[in-house]
Amino acid sequence: MDVSVIIVNYNTQALTQACIDSIYDQTKDVTFEVIVIDNASTDGSKETFEKDSKIRYVYSYENLGFGRANNVGMMLAKGDYFFLLNSDTLLRNNALKLFYEYAKKNKGKAFYGCWLENMEGEWVHSCSHKLTIGGLFRSAMIRYWKFLSGKKPIESVWNIPHTSEEALEVGDVTGADLFLHRSVYEETGGFDHRFFLYYEETDWEYRGHAKGIKSICINGPRIVHLEGGSQQTKGVNWRKLRIMYRSEEFFVRKHFSRLKYGAYKLFHIVTTGVPLFMLEQVKKRSLSK
Numbered sequence: 001m002d003v004s005v006i007i008v009n010y011n012t013q014a015l016t017q018a019c020i021d022s023i024y025d026q027t028k029d030v031t032f033e034v035i036v037i038d039n040a041s042t043d044g045s046k047e048t049f050e051k052d053s054k055i056r057y058v059y060s061y062e063n064l065g066f067g068r069a070n071n072v073g074m075m076l077a078k079g080d081y082f083f084l085l086n087s088d089t090l091l092r093n094n095a096l097k098l099f100y101e102y103a104k105k106n107k108g109k110a111f112y113g114c115w116l117e118n119m120e121g122e123w124v125h126s127c128s129h130k131l132t133i134g135g136l137f138r139s140a141m142i143r144y145w146k147f148l149s150g151k152k153p154i155e156s157v158w159n160i161p162h163t164s165e166e167a168l169e170v171g172d173v174t175g176a177d178l179f180l181h182r183s184v185y186e187e188t189g190g191f192d193h194r195f196f197l198y199y200e201e202t203d204w205e206y207r208g209h210a211k212g213i214k215s216i217c218i219n220g221p222r223i224v225h226l227e228g229g230s231q232q233t234k235g236v237n238w239r240k241l242r243i244m245y246r247s248e249e250f251f252v253r254k255h256f257s258r259l260k261y262g263a264y265k266l267f268h269i270v271t272t273g274v275p276l277f278m279l280e281q282v283k284k285r286s287l288s289k
Helices: 013-026 045-049 066-076 095-105 133-149 182-188 200-209 238-255 258-288
Strands: 003-009 032-039 056-060 081-085 089-091 110-114 167-170 177-181 214-218 223-225
Touching (some): 003 066, 003 095, 013 045, 032 045, 056 066, 081 182, 133 238, 200 214, 200 238
Parallel strands (some): 003 032, 032 056, 110 214
Antiparallel strands (some): 081 177, 089 223
């Protein structure tokens, strides 16, 4: 088996089905399997996917989170390479083969991703600069500026714009399309399951870099990412915001010194915690009217 494609599903039956269909429609000249790990979906996914003979379906009776569910998929995978694919993605060309051929040609261990696009063919977030304390401070200031001004935030500190180069080494590639040799998983242990959602791929790749495993974004594969499509809540989702900030805080505590973590905590409270608290109060007052 050349490639094991692993998709985590959580109440996204239609999106996941479209993703699976695009894999089978576009993939040629490479052997592959599709493994779907279902995080306790209640939208009819179980009844639909457990009958699909084209996929290997695993239903979990609890929500394992993104990283932990992918770890289950990688433990079950038979392929030489793993391709972790978001349920809200669609393949527009023979992306599996292109990733496979590039990885085989460039024999160094790496996390690979490609330049993602939206339905209109415009480039969307695909990879980031290496996460630093200074970058986190700048990112927090952007959020604070947005809260005070009410304007659209300036460009993200982390996002790397598209380049026409064949390949670009980056801080990390997004977990929406993560291609790697199974030896990378075996050497690093996969995702840290303590990250329920957000920053799990950043942490994994950060640990990989310490072992000489690079993160590389390549041109060639074409994948549509319906950003946020796998997250069903419309508008501001306070629960997910809290999860994101907890994950960010855990990442900093895990990888940086106590001094830097303390500075981050103080700065984070002022620039993120205070605005979020104020927004929640505004929301409560509006609901009480």
